[in-house]
Amino acid sequence: MEIVKSIFNYLVFPGLIFSVFAGLMACWIDRKVSARLQWRVGPPWHQSITDIIKLLGKETIFPQGGKFTFLLAPFLGFLSASLVAAILGWSILNPDKSFSSDLIVVLYLLLVPAVAVILGASASRNPLASVGASREMKMVLAYELPFILAVIAMIIKSSGAIQLGKIINHQLFFGSNILSFSGLLAFLSIIFCIQAKLGLVPFDASEAEQEIMGGALIEYSGLGLALFKLTKAVMLYTMPLFVIILFMGRDLSPLFMILKFVGILVIFILIKNTNPRLRIDQAMRFFWRVPTLLSAVAVVLNLKEK
Amino acid sequence: MNFKLKALTKSIWVFHVSAGSCNNCDIEILDCLTPRFDVERFGIQLVGSVRHADALLITGAMNKKSVPLMKKIYEQAPKPCVVVAVGQCALSQHMFKDSYNVEGPLDSILPVDVYIPGCPPRPEAIIDGIVKLVKKVRGEK
Numbered sequence: 001m002e003i004v005k006s007i008f009n010y011l012v013f014p015g016l017i018f019s020v021f022a023g024l025m026a027c028w029i030d031r032k033v034s035a036r037l038q039w040r041v042g043p044p045w046h047q048s049i050t051d052i053i054k055l056l057g058k059e060t061i062f063p064q065g066g067k068f069t070f071l072l073a074p075f076l077g078f079l080s081a082s083l084v085a086a087i088l089g090w091s092i093l094n095p096d097k098s099f100s101s102d103l104i105v106v107l108y109l110l111l112v113p114a115v116a117v118i119l120g121a122s123a124s125r126n127p128l129a130s131v132g133a134s135r136e137m138k139m140v141l142a143y144e145l146p147f148i149l150a151v152i153a154m155i156i157k158s159s160g161a162i163q164l165g166k167i168i169n170h171q172l173f174f175g176s177n178i179l180s181f182s183g184l185l186a187f188l189s190i191i192f193c194i195q196a197k198l199g200l201v202p203f204d205a206s207e208a209e210q211e212i213m214g215g216a217l218i219e220y221s222g223l224g225l226a227l228f229k230l231t232k233a234v235m236l237y238t239m240p241l242f243v244i245i246l247f248m249g250r251d252l253s254p255l256f257m258i259l260k261f262v263g264i265l266v267i268f269i270l271i272k273n274t275n276p277r278l279r280i281d282q283a284m285r286f287f288w289r290v291p292t293l294l295s296a297v298a299v300v301l302n303l304k305e306k
Numbered sequence: 307m308n309f310k311l312k313a314l315t316k317s318i319w320v321f322h323v324s325a326g327s328c329n330n331c332d333i334e335i336l337d338c339l340t341p342r343f344d345v346e347r348f349g350i351q352l353v354g355s356v357r358h359a360d361a362l363l364i365t366g367a368m369n370k371k372s373v374p375l376m377k378k379i380y381e382q383a384p385k386p387c388v389v390v391a392v393g394q395c396a397l398s399q400h401m402f403k404d405s406y407n408v409e410g411p412l413d414s415i416l417p418v419d420v421y422i423p424g425c426p427p428r429p430e431a432i433i434d435g436i437v438k439l440v441k442k443v444r445g446e447k
Binding site: 031037038039040041042043044047050051053054057058059060160212213217218219220221225302 | 309310311314316317341344346347348349354355357358360382384385386
């Protein structure tokens with residue numbers, strides 16, 4: 001019975017199917033808010049779903065080269081992203097039942113979609129895709145340090161609990177993490193990192209449509225492209241959820257949950273729509289200076305408090 | 307009506323190919339995406355790679371350099387994929403009819419689904435052409 005329940009949890013409710021739909025809605029919010037900011041009307045609510053159905057019905061072209069790896073990479077990214085969604089959703093629903101050190105599992109699994117993009121791009125043997133892959137690799141090196149430092153700051157703040165459920169419970173008793181000074185610094189830093197993790201505009205050099213024609217995704221069509229779009233959608237749902245758990249875990253009733261989720265999403269969309277794309281060296285310099293410093297200060301402040 | 311077909315006509319991703327045009331048609335195509343016309347309402351998007359495309363928007367007179375590239379690009383597009391000829395040059399070579407360098411109208415090279423005349427066609431005309439294309443694909447009158 002327990003096994004059936006966990007399979008249900010992974011495949012249907014907080015996991016795969018639910019996160020896909022929530023992610024596609026998040027994608028629609030992204031497109032609609034962007035359109036309104038540019039004084040346009042924007043697509044209808046079912047647009048992202050229609051896109052995915054259309055892509056699934058199209059021909060999948062395999063380039064010469066690693067056929068197996070080429071199609072394996074999108075599945076890898078998609079499955080790990082939905083697994084993160086399942087773990088996060090589960091620990092929000094049952095904060096007392098989360099397994100120990102699940103935060104480390106989440107951190108590793110969040111890295112897999114980026115690795116999948118690099119893998120798929122390299123398997124496609126396209127010169128522009130290899131440029132995209134190398135940029136993605138540098139971007140991972142750039143944002144991963146401040147991201148993990150910010151998470152460590154929050155772990156120290158929650159008296160050393162490397163467990164999502166315990167972090168939520170700690171905030172239930174002592175107030176949301178974002179309300180303290182160190183929490184605010186870590187929050188600022190993690191917002192930038194997530195912007196890069198999601199591949200949104202100031203840090204989207206690896207998928208620059210205008211210069212390298214879609215970059216890493218250039219050779220993907222049909223099923224592979226649909227899976228990469230779904231991975232992006234699920235990440236767009238997962239990352240704000242992760243921020244809510246780490247920084248705003250005080251009131252997790254459904255209404256507040258949706259408000260916080262949309263609020264954080266709109267912050268990403270506003271940053272995306274008001275900034276030009278950074279070159280990869282500029283992005284790297286930025287990440288190793290500003291967010292790393294903010295996260296490091298947050299860690300030191302928390303260490304001092306303890 | 308077919309479910310897949312409906313999804314296809316509701317989300318057309320366009321790859322824009324210039325086969326040596328004077329850039330006027332290209333500017334008018336970009337006009338369709340601006341706030342005034344906003345074709346993203348209907349799910350139409352410009353994409354960077356031909357592998358993502360559902361429609362090829364081809365502008366300009368077909369010259370000796372661009373014909374082999376056009377054929378290559380058409381073969382690279384995942385099917386089902388439609389070809390739209392935009393502007394008088396792609397339709398009928400226009401003022402380059404007797405030029406030594408042009409190879410013939412677009413429909414002698416690729417199977418064209420919709421012709422949008424004009425020099426350059428207005429954005430309204432391009433949107434009208436896309437509407438006709440959608441009706442044709444769905445089999446409506």
